[in-house]
Amino acid sequence: MQVRGEHSPVSTIYDVAARAGVSIATVSHVVNGHGSIRQSTRDRVMHAVRELHFVPNNAARGLSSGSKKVIGLVFARVPSEWTTCSSSEEGTLLFTDSVIRGAELAAQRDGYSLLLHSTGGAKAASAVAALTGATDGLILTDRVLPERRVTPFARYFPIVLLAGSGRSRTSVTVRVDNRLGMHMMAEHLVVKHGLRRLAFLSGAAGSPDSDARADAFRRTAEALGATVEPGEWWRGDWSSAGAAVTVQRRLRLGAPLPEAIACANDSSAIGAQYALSAAGIQVPSEVAVTGFDNIPLARHLTPGLTTVHQPIQQLGVVAVEALLAKVSGAQTHARDIVLPTRLVVRASCGCSSDALAGLARWRSDDAMLVEEAS
Amino acid sequence: MQVRGEHSPVSTIYDVAARAGVSIATVSHVVNGHGSIRQSTRDRVMHAVRELHFVPNNAARGLSSGSKKVIGLVFARVPSEWTTCSSSEEGTLLFTDSVIRGAELAAQRDGYSLLLHSTGGAKAASAVAALTGATDGLILTDRVLPERRVTPFARYFPIVLLAGSGRSRTSVTVRVDNRLGMHMMAEHLVVKHGLRRLAFLSGAAGSPDSDARADAFRRTAEALGATVEPGEWWRGDWSSAGAAVTVQRRLRLGAPLPEAIACANDSSAIGAQYALSAAGIQVPSEVAVTGFDNIPLARHLTPGLTTVHQPIQQLGVVAVEALLAKVSGAQTHARDIVLPTRLVVRASCGCSSDALAGLARWRSDDAMLVEEAS
DNA sequence: TTGTATGCGTTATCAG
DNA sequence: CTGATAACGCATACAA
Numbered sequence: 180m181q182v183r184g185e186h187s188p189v190s191t192i193y194d195v196a197a198r199a200g201v202s203i204a205t206v207s208h209v210v211n212g213h214g215s216i217r218q219s220t221r222d223r224v225m226h227a228v229r230e231l232h233f234v235p236n237n238a239a240r241g242l243s244s245g246s247k248k249v250i251g252l253v254f255a256r257v258p259s260e261w262t263t264c265s266s267s268e269e270g271t272l273l274f275t276d277s278v279i280r281g282a283e284l285a286a287q288r289d290g291y292s293l294l295l296h297s298t299g300g301a302k303a304a305s306a307v308a309a310l311t312g313a314t315d316g317l318i319l320t321d322r323v324l325p326e327r328r329v330t331p332f333a334r335y336f337p338i339v340l341l342a343g344s345g346r347s348r349t350s351v352t353v354r355v356d357n358r359l360g361m362h363m364m365a366e367h368l369v370v371k372h373g374l375r376r377l378a379f380l381s382g383a384a385g386s387p388d389s390d391a392r393a394d395a396f397r398r399t400a401e402a403l404g405a406t407v408e409p410g411e412w413w414r415g416d417w418s419s420a421g422a423a424v425t426v427q428r429r430l431r432l433g434a435p436l437p438e439a440i441a442c443a444n445d446s447s448a449i450g451a452q453y454a455l456s457a458a459g460i461q462v463p464s465e466v467a468v469t470g471f472d473n474i475p476l477a478r479h480l481t482p483g484l485t486t487v488h489q490p491i492q493q494l495g496v497v498a499v500e501a502l503l504a505k506v507s508g509a510q511t512h513a514r515d516i517v518l519p520t521r522l523v524v525r526a527s528c529g530c531s532s533d534a535l536a537g538l539a540r541w542r543s544d545d546a547m548l549v550e551e552a553s
Numbered sequence: 554m555q556v557r558g559e560h561s562p563v564s565t566i567y568d569v570a571a572r573a574g575v576s577i578a579t580v581s582h583v584v585n586g587h588g589s590i591r592q593s594t595r596d597r598v599m600h601a602v603r604e605l606h607f608v609p610n611n612a613a614r615g616l617s618s619g620s621k622k623v624i625g626l627v628f629a630r631v632p633s634e635w636t637t638c639s640s641s642e643e644g645t646l647l648f649t650d651s652v653i654r655g656a657e658l659a660a661q662r663d664g665y666s667l668l669l670h671s672t673g674g675a676k677a678a679s680a681v682a683a684l685t686g687a688t689d690g691l692i693l694t695d696r697v698l699p700e701r702r703v704t705p706f707a708r709y710f711p712i713v714l715l716a717g718s719g720r721s722r723t724s725v726t727v728r729v730d731n732r733l734g735m736h737m738m739a740e741h742l743v744v745k746h747g748l749r750r751l752a753f754l755s756g757a758a759g760s761p762d763s764d765a766r767a768d769a770f771r772r773t774a775e776a777l778g779a780t781v782e783p784g785e786w787w788r789g790d791w792s793s794a795g796a797a798v799t800v801q802r803r804l805r806l807g808a809p810l811p812e813a814i815a816c817a818n819d820s821s822a823i824g825a826q827y828a829l830s831a832a833g834i835q836v837p838s839e840v841a842v843t844g845f846d847n848i849p850l851a852r853h854l855t856p857g858l859t860t861v862h863q864p865i866q867q868l869g870v871v872a873v874e875a876l877l878a879k880v881s882g883a884q885t886h887a888r889d890i891v892l893p894t895r896l897v898v899r900a901s902c903g904c905s906s907d908a909l910a911g912l913a914r915w916r917s918d919d920a921m922l923v924e925e926a927s
Numbered sequence: 928t929t930g931t932a933t934g935c936g937t938t939a940t941c942a943g
Numbered sequence: 944c945t946g947a948t949a950a951c952g953c954a955t956a957c958a959a
Contacts, residue, residue, distance in 0.1 A: 202946045234686035239936030241612030276650030293669045313611035419853045453853035479793045479827035576930045613952030
């Protein structure tokens with residue numbers, strides 16, 4: 180029924196009670212700070228606790244209290260058995276990690292632990308179901324489960340969606356304002372730089388984030404009289420390697436290059452820029468390149484990467500807060516929480532040092548940040 | 554004693570048993586695939602399971618079986634209440650995330666979940682103690698706890714150290730070969746490029762990894778007749794921003810610059826390179842810059858970053874495997890598991906395209922990889 | 928093949 | 944202020 184390993188001397192509340200000459204109820208009280216306990220009793224108990232290295236067993240605690248104090252964060256992974264990181268995962272590394280840090284921080288603040296699980300494909304549904312029994316609530320990131328398949332879970336279990344379409348009728352969704360970000364980017368390229376022939380290098384196929392960014396970019400660009408090359412030519416996978424390959428393939432096509440390539444994320448932008456440079460094409464004088472995310476490295480690239488800033492860590496924080504609200508029974512209605520994005524102008528779009536210096540540092544009316552080219 | 558929230562309809566094994574007209578033992582058997590069950594019974598049970606959305610409660614399961622099927626991964630965080638990411642954390646982002654992915658993968662493969670926790674400073678010890686009650690074993694990464702403080706825990710609980718000194722007498726340590734990596738780097742800079750005045754830009758203060766890299770670099774360089782500037786001038790914090798600031802401060806010092814700056818990690822190298830470029834100093838013709846990690850972006854930088862490759866994800870995999878071996882009672886003796894590193898030569902050290910083309914692509918004798926400058 | 932009964936380590940509700 | 948004691952949901956030895 181139970182196997183004790185090498186590291187057995189785990190003590191229970193009974194051991195402590197016996198050692199201190201009190202009942203387990205008393206031990207529970209002093210350990211959890213409930214009720215009022217005579218100081219001498221408390222001391223005896225705490226002494227025993229230390230002597231025996233007593234730590235409450237979370238499983239028992241969870242079983243008794245009905246709350247495991249654990250929430251799960253599920254992210255997508257290509258459904259494979261590989262031990263190595265696929266290139267498409269590389270591109271989402273920074274994103275995922277920032278989310279994790281934010282989530283862990285917020286969870287810890289409320290006394291919860293964070294359980295991590297990656298899944299995808301056919302096994303995703305059963306994996307999510309299993310997690311349902313191990314946690315008090317789940318955060319499902321983009322692409323782990325089609326939104327219609329999360330509904331059944333969300334009906335009887337607290338679930339928050341991270342980066343979905345925002346159209347879920349059963350769950351809270353937390354995401355960033357992709358549309359506004361790419362709208363500002365397109366406007367900047369077309370209006371500010373007068374570029375007319377554009378391209379959007381996408382992220383992984385089927386990603387709502389990538390789709391939203393592509394759509395917003397195209398709409399704004401076309402509304403302003405610019406053209407955007409067909410998406411089939413510009414399929415990426417969030418990674419710098421994937422973007423480099425895509426750009427190289429496009430180069431071999433021979434057709435005149437677009438004047439600007441807006442990438443779905445910063446990693447892709449780095450790969451795109453690399454492929455262009457390797458082919459002897461100057462960025463940004465011949466082709467402008469932009470990103471999305473504003474990873475810390477972005478400002479230290481050459482040229483500095485013009486991109487859209489999104490508060491990734493905050494995304495994790497907000498998702499956890501929304502989830503914990505659900506867990507405690509409040510706020511159970513479906514909501515769409517959208518975090519702001521802002522344009523960060525550096526040099527890769529073609530803004531020169533002079534031009535940057537000429538602009539106001541902050542233009543809060545359209546949430547644009549202009550960095551000095553130091 | 555127990556509060557049911559909004560999402561109550563969680564069913565127990567009793568509900569299923571009642572619905573299917575069998576005992577809970579039978580339900581347990583079919584759910585876990587034990588014993589031999591008549592097909593018709595199995596069908597009835599599974600039908601009830603699906604009808605009631607039954608998922609076994611992990612807390613109860615863990616309590617009963619004595620195994621929670623959860624392992625914890627603890628990483629260091631600056632002891633603060635900030636919601637934002639400190640700059641020193643930014644630098645370890647990629648590292649931590651890769652480790653997490655590897656760990657999660659390996660854990661899942663063995664049916665375990667991964668619990669994440671960040672801590673540091675004074676609260677670390679009690680945090681680790683608490684995790685002791687929530688998991689079956691712990692992986693402690695660099696700097697969460699001084700090694701002498703983990704010993705008491707390791708005596709009665711399965712613990713694996715990730716990236717320590719390798720000198721622990723009580724725990725398994727999993728780390729990469731920092732010394733060999735930096736040895737090869739120093740040798741390359743001094744012997745291959747004939748550089749004599751060097752510098753090592755460190756990671757966060759007190760990090761065994763950074764210290765080992767610094768020490769190995771200095772020893773090899775000095776043994777080969779080169780000099781390395783005092784460490785006080787070159788303190789970084791793993792981040793690109795920190796490295797940029799350090800380099801800028803060094804520039805203001807006015808003294809002649811070293812001919813090469815070996816950085817403790819790739820993020821720092823990017824920041825260093827940025828600061829140099831911003832000051833009008835050419836890399837690598839005037840000053841060579843190298844990294845450590847070989848992050849995916851490294852080959853897509855301009856110039857391509859010469860660095861030391863370390864199998865970060867593998868680090869997580871191996872740590873989990875070692876931990877699970879301990880958990881199951883085998884392999885409890887202290888060991889020092891060292892994963893290999895290898896030199897990756899690109900352009901930032903001064904190797905030209907021609908030089909690179911002239912070298913063999915693989916020189917397995919000294920684990921050096923020479924990339925073509927595509 | 929299936930059912931009965933017990934224990935796992937807590938929390939929490941009562942009495943005292 | 945402290946002590947019995949009943950859940951909590953599941954696994955499993957044992958009985959039928």
